[in-house]
Every structure is written in structure tokens, then in C-alpha cells.
Amino acid sequence: MTEHIDRVRTYALVFAVLIALTVLTTAVAFVDLGPFSVVVALAIAVGKMLLVALFFMHIRHSTRLTRLVVLGGLLWLIILILLSLTDFATRTWVGVPGR
Amino acid sequence: MITAAVQEREHYLNASYGIKSWLLTKDHKRIGLLYLATITFFFFLGGAFATLIRVELLTPQGDLVSSETYNKLFTMHGVAMVFFFLIPAIPATLGNFFLPMMIGARDLAFPRINLLSWYLLVLGGLLSLYAMLAGGVDTGWTFYTPYSTSYSNTWVIATALGIFVAGFSSILTGLNFIVTVHRMRAPGMTWFRLPLFVWSTYATSVIQVLGTPVLAVTIILLFCERVFHLGIFDPTRGGDPVLFQHLFWFYSHPAVYIMVLPAMGVISELVSVYSRKPVFGYHFVAFASVAIAVLGFLVWGHHLFVSTQSLYAGLVFSFLSYFVAIPSAIKVFNWTATLYKGSISYATPMLYAFGFIGLFTIGGLTGLFVAALGFDVHVTDTYFVVAHFHYIMVGGTIMAYLGGLHYWWPKMTGRMYPEGWAKLSALVIFLGFNLTFFPQFVLGYLGMPRRYHVYPPEFQVLHVLSTAGASVLAVGYVIPMIYFIWSLRYGKVAGANPWNATGLEWQTASPPPAHNFDQSPVVTHEAYDYSTVLGEVEVG
Numbered sequence: 122m123t124e125h126i127d128r129v130r131t132y133a134l135v136f137a138v139l140i141a142l143t144v145l146t147t148a149v150a151f152v153d154l155g156p157f158s159v160v161v162a163l164a165i166a167v168g169k170m171l172l173v174a175l176f177f178m179h180i181r182h183s184t185r186l187t188r189l190v191v192l193g194g195l196l197w198l199i200i201l202i203l204l205s206l207t208d209f210a211t212r213t214w215v216g217v218p219g220r
Numbered sequence: 221m222i223t224a225a226v227q228e229r230e231h232y233l234n235a236s237y238g239i240k241s242w243l244l245t246k247d248h249k250r251i252g253l254l255y256l257a258t259i260t261f262f263f264f265l266g267g268a269f270a271t272l273i274r275v276e277l278l279t280p281q282g283d284l285v286s287s288e289t290y291n292k293l294f295t296m297h298g299v300a301m302v303f304f305f306l307i308p309a310i311p312a313t314l315g316n317f318f319l320p321m322m323i324g325a326r327d328l329a330f331p332r333i334n335l336l337s338w339y340l341l342v343l344g345g346l347l348s349l350y351a352m353l354a355g356g357v358d359t360g361w362t363f364y365t366p367y368s369t370s371y372s373n374t375w376v377i378a379t380a381l382g383i384f385v386a387g388f389s390s391i392l393t394g395l396n397f398i399v400t401v402h403r404m405r406a407p408g409m410t411w412f413r414l415p416l417f418v419w420s421t422y423a424t425s426v427i428q429v430l431g432t433p434v435l436a437v438t439i440i441l442l443f444c445e446r447v448f449h450l451g452i453f454d455p456t457r458g459g460d461p462v463l464f465q466h467l468f469w470f471y472s473h474p475a476v477y478i479m480v481l482p483a484m485g486v487i488s489e490l491v492s493v494y495s496r497k498p499v500f501g502y503h504f505v506a507f508a509s510v511a512i513a514v515l516g517f518l519v520w521g522h523h524l525f526v527s528t529q530s531l532y533a534g535l536v537f538s539f540l541s542y543f544v545a546i547p548s549a550i551k552v553f554n555w556t557a558t559l560y561k562g563s564i565s566y567a568t569p570m571l572y573a574f575g576f577i578g579l580f581t582i583g584g585l586t587g588l589f590v591a592a593l594g595f596d597v598h599v600t601d602t603y604f605v606v607a608h609f610h611y612i613m614v615g616g617t618i619m620a621y622l623g624g625l626h627y628w629w630p631k632m633t634g635r636m637y638p639e640g641w642a643k644l645s646a647l648v649i650f651l652g653f654n655l656t657f658f659p660q661f662v663l664g665y666l667g668m669p670r671r672y673h674v675y676p677p678e679f680q681v682l683h684v685l686s687t688a689g690a691s692v693l694a695v696g697y698v699i700p701m702i703y704f705i706w707s708l709r710y711g712k713v714a715g716a717n718p719w720n721a722t723g724l725e726w727q728t729a730s731p732p733p734a735h736n737f738d739q740s741p742v743v744t745h746e747a748y749d750y751s752t753v754l755g756e757v758e759v760g
């Protein structure tokens with residue numbers, strides 16, 4: 122297996138983008154977007170996560186098995202969120218007796 | 221004389237000497253023994269807490285310890301047993317020692333990380349031990365909020381950090397095993413020639429890697445709320461206390477399979493070797509391990525049926541919980557089918573295997589009881605639940621752990637244990653176990669709540685029975701401790717393959733050389749092909 126290594130410039134660029142996104146997250150926190158502030162913050166976080174995984178963790182150039190491991194981790198995160206939401210999203214559907 | 225004969229040949233135990241050669245070892249076999257010593261310590265520590273609990277429960281009054289002390293006792297019993305004994309028990313000791321040998325490898329893929337993971341367990345154990353000595357913790361091993369974040373004034377953070385550190389030990393072991401199984405198999409050792417212990421340990425490793433980080437996150441969040449007062453679980457600050465239970469059980473339900481899947485792997489080995497037959501339906505048993513690992517992540521909400529979880533979520537989790545019964549039943553039926561027309565020998569490890577099959581079946585079936593929404597409302601937080609999970613963890617995991625320890629003891633030490641004493645203690649453990657925990661099913665059904673030390677007098681008879689059983693059980697656990705140590709010096713010298721087993725670990729000397737095999741093995745047969753080994757097993 123040949124190891125593909127990005128140039129230093131690429132890493133520096135990714136690092137700069139990550140810092141910029143961090144600044145953006147902080148800046149957005151001062152603007153009142155209502156419920157959308159969470160959406161925006163999470164969207165930026167997902168972008169940063171992808172940058173780290175694809176460039177710094179070399180997922181872009183890794184084997185299919187390594188990608189499968191990464192996808193497995195993501196899938197399990199989805200399970201955690203989705204099945205937790207079956208509770209949080211439906212909790213008010215039935216009233217509590219006596220209340 | 222006998223001692224001299226064993227020590228002539230160089231093996232992993234006499235390859236080097238001195239404390240340093242153990243504390244800095246990269247040999248998976250030595251690290252397995254380090255784990256063995258560590259978890260044995262925590263087993264007897266947890267057992268000591270259990271003893272105090274059972275003695276207190278002899279009488280309906282709280283006369284031995286105060287309520288506060290009692291709360292600490294059951295908490296520390298749970299913490300010591302779950303995180304520092306049961307979770308590392310089979311994977312980190314037997315798995316560490318035998319997984320590489322069973323696939324024909326010289327070591328794990330990352331020997332240094334393997335040593336690191338032992339140090340992490342010790343560090344975590346010392347942190348939790350410090351918390352216990354400094355004053356203890358009283359939240360229950362589940363650390364439910366808001367009690368653990370706002371009200372308990374005991375050593376919550378130190379204990380939780382100990383578990384946090386030990387969690388990384390578990391993750392690294394899992395990672396190491398996964399890579400080892402993928403990359404280090406001997407020539408000819410295809411996936412479907414792997415011994416079933418390897419399959420189940422592999423599935424366990426997947427759970428360890430995917431589940432344990434969530435435990436770490438949960439502990440960090442607990443830390444943030446308790447120390448920095450962030451509103452994560454506290455509703456007055458915008459949090460949700462049930463979120464803690466979701467996160468905690470997302471790890472802790474699968475953690476049950478971290479404890480019991482390797483146990484099932486041991487049973488597959490034992491049932492096969494002592495009935496001289498390949499495991500019935502090999503592929504089904506292998507995939508059942510994977511199925512349990514995956515399904516185990518979809519059912520955690522059955523711990524939240526009475527925690528104001530949405531009724532709809534409860535329905536989903538209850539429904540999904542039943543699916544776990546399918547792969548579990550496949551295993552039990554296939555072990556039983558393996559026995560059919562087998563040439564069965566009643567050696568000690570096989571007695572443990574029989575014990576496991578019976579007790580795991582009771583534990584599993586009562587698991588279906590408590591997975592049913594309506595019934596669970598009746599028995600939540602009663603001794604019924606206590607009995608149920610002890611049938612899985614003690615009747616299942618510890619029986620298999622002891623069975624595996626007896627089975628592989630000759631390979632690990634080069635010595636046989638005394639068969640008569642071993643059979644006796646297996647019997648004592650089985651009887652003591654049932655006497656301890658069966659009355660607890662009845663107690664719980666009648667309404668005895670868990671975690672109380674003062675109870676109505678009508679429950680006393682059942683509690684006395686349970687305590688009597690616990691005393692018998694304790695004797696059963698001490699006997700092997702004594703004869704295992706005795707056997708190191710006085711035990712009959714074991715040959716390379718005393719059971720005429722087929723696994724690669726038996727095709728090298730006992731104890732194995734430092735690099736496991738003098739020549740790298742080449743695999744040409746399916747697993748459990750008894751036509752490749754001759755002779756019958758002789759049992760004293």
C-alpha cells in the first residue's frame with residue numbers, strides 16, 4: 122500500500138480554514154438567529170469534522186476498510202441520535218395521567 | 221524432579237526474570253497474566269462488598285451498617301465488579317493470552333498499546349480505589365442524575381474518572397483485537413476457519429470501540445455539570461435528566477454483551493472439545509455473535525420504561541429488545557445440538573459450560589420478562605431485576621470465565637489443576653449461585669425493592685436463604701483460588717495438548733515459547749476437525 126501524503130501547503134490551508142470556521146462559530150453566537158443558531162453551529166461543526174477526517178486523518182487516501190470503519194462510527198452516532206429522538210420527539214404525544 | 225523437567229525448556233515465563241521484565245513486557249501472554257492478577261484483586265474486592273451487603277440483609281432492620289454506608293456498599297460492589305472485573309475479565313485475560321495463539325500469530329498487532337491498556341486499567345482502578353478508601357461513592361453504579369450531579373456529596377468525580385480511564389483501556393484492547401484478527405492470521409486461517417472464541421471476541425471488540433467512547437462523553441458531561449454547573453441534565457438550567465440515562469445505557473446495555481459475548485465464545489470452545497464434535501451450525505453461531513453486537517445497540521431504552529421516557533419510545537425499545545433473543549437462542553440451541561451423539565466427557569470446564577447454558581437461559585428468558593413494558597413496570601428496581609442480571613453476569617460470564625480458566629490453565633502454566641477439587645468447586649459454585657439468586661426472583665416479584673437495607677419482616681426467610689447461598693458461593697470461589705496457586709508448584713505436568721483439542725494454541729508446548737510457535741503454523745483444516753487429533757481425553 123502506498124502512502125499518499127499531501128503537501129504542506131494543503132495542510133496549512135486546511136488549518137487556516139479550520140481557524141476561520143472557529144472564528145465564524147464564535148461570531149455567529151453573538152447574532153440571535155432563534156432556533157437556527159443551533160442549526161448553523163452544527164453545520165459549521167460538521168464542516169470542520171469533515172476537513173479533519175478527510176485531510177488530517179487521511180481518509181481521502183485510505184483503504185476501503187478504513188472508510189468502512191469511519192462510516193460505521195457515523196452510523197452509530199446516527200443510531201444514538203435517532204433512537205434518542207424517538208423519546209424526545211414523542212414525549213408529549215401522550216399526556217401523563219393525573220396531570 | 222517434575223519442576224526441573226518443566227524448567228529445562230525455555231518458555232514465556234522463564235524467558236526473562238525480574239519485576240521489570242513483567243512491568244515492561246510486550247508479550248501478550250504476560251500481559252494476560254498481569255490482567256489476571258488485576259481483575260482477581262477487583263473480583264475479591266467486589267466480593268467483599270457483596271459479603272457485607274448480604275450480611276446486612278440477614279435481618280429486616282438496618283443493624284450492621286447505616287443507610288449511607290449501605291448505599292456506598294452496593295455502589296462500590298457494582299463499580300468494582302462491572303468496570304474492573306467483568307468487562308476486562310474474559311477479553312483482557314483469556315482473550316489477550318489466546319486470541320493471538322488461536323489465529324497462529326506471534327503477538328497482538330500493537331504489543332505496546334496492549335501494555336498501555338493494562339496500565340490504563342490499573343490507573344483507572346487506582347483512581348476508583350482511592351475514591352473508595354477516601355470515603356466511597358453512593359450513587360449506584362449507574363450514576364443517575366440529578367443525584368450524581370447535584371445532591372450526592374460523595375466521591376462521584378474520582379470514581380467516574382477512574383471508570384473514564386479504564387474505558388480507554390477497553391477501547392484500546394478492542395482496537396488491538398480488531399486489527400489483529402484482520403492482519404495477523406496465519407496462512408490458511410480464513411475467516412470461517414476461525415475458532416468461535418475469536419469470532420465472539422471480535423464482535424465484542426467492535427462493541428468496545430463503538431460504545432465505550434459514549435461512556436467517556438457521558439462522564440465528561442457529568443463532570444461538566446457537577447463541577448462547572450453547566451445545564452446539561454438539570455432541567456432548571458435547560459437540561460434533561462433522562463438524557464443522562466439515554467447516554468449511559470447506550471453504552472451500558474451493549475456493555476452487557478461485552479461481558480457475555482466472550483463468555484459465549486468460551487462455551488463454544490468447551491462444548492465442542494468435550495463432546496468431540498464440531499460446533500453445530502458454525503456459521504450461524506459466528507454470525508449470531510455479530511448480530512448480538514449490532515442489535516445490542518438498538519435496545520437501551522428498555523432501562524427507561526419508568527423514567528418518563530415517551531411511551532412510543534418505550535414501545536420501540538421493547539419491540540427491538542425481543543430481537544436479541546433470536547441470536548441468543550441460536551447459540552443455546554446450537555450448543556445443545558452439538559452435544560447430540562457427542563462423546564461427552566464431564567471434565568471440570570464442561571461442568572462450567574453446562575452451568576452456563578442453564579443459568580444463561582434463565583437469565584436470558586427473564587430478560588424477556590423485563591423487556592415487556594407492562595411486566596417491567598411491576599418489577600422495575602426490584603430484586604427481580606437484580607436476580608435477572610446476576611444470572612447473566614455471574615451465572616453466565618463468571619461461569620464461562622472459570623470454565624475457560626480451567627480449560628486453558630494447563631496451557632498458561634504447564635500444570636494441571638486437581639480435577640477432583642475442581643469438580644467439587646464447580647458443583648459448589650452452581651449450587652451456591654442458585655441458592656443466592658433464585659430467591660431474589662421471588663423477592664422481587666413480591667415487591668422487595670433493590671438498594672434498600674431495611675425491609676418488611678415477611679421477606680426475611682428469602683433473604684436468609686440468599687445470604688446462605690452467598691456463603692456457599694464464596695467458598696466455591698475461594699477453592700479454585702487455592703488450588704490454582706497450589707498447582708503452579710505441585711500440579712501434574714500438562715502436555716502440549718491435554719484435552720486433544722484442535723485449536724492452534726494446543727499445537728505448541730505448554731507453557732508456550734515466548735513467540736508462541738517454534739514454526740509458524742499453516743492451517744489446512746476447518747475449526748474443530750477432530751479427525752486431525754487422535755485419542756480420547758482422560759479425566760481423573
Ligand SMILES: [Cu+2]
Pocket residue numbers: 472473476519520522523
Ligand atoms: Cu439492557
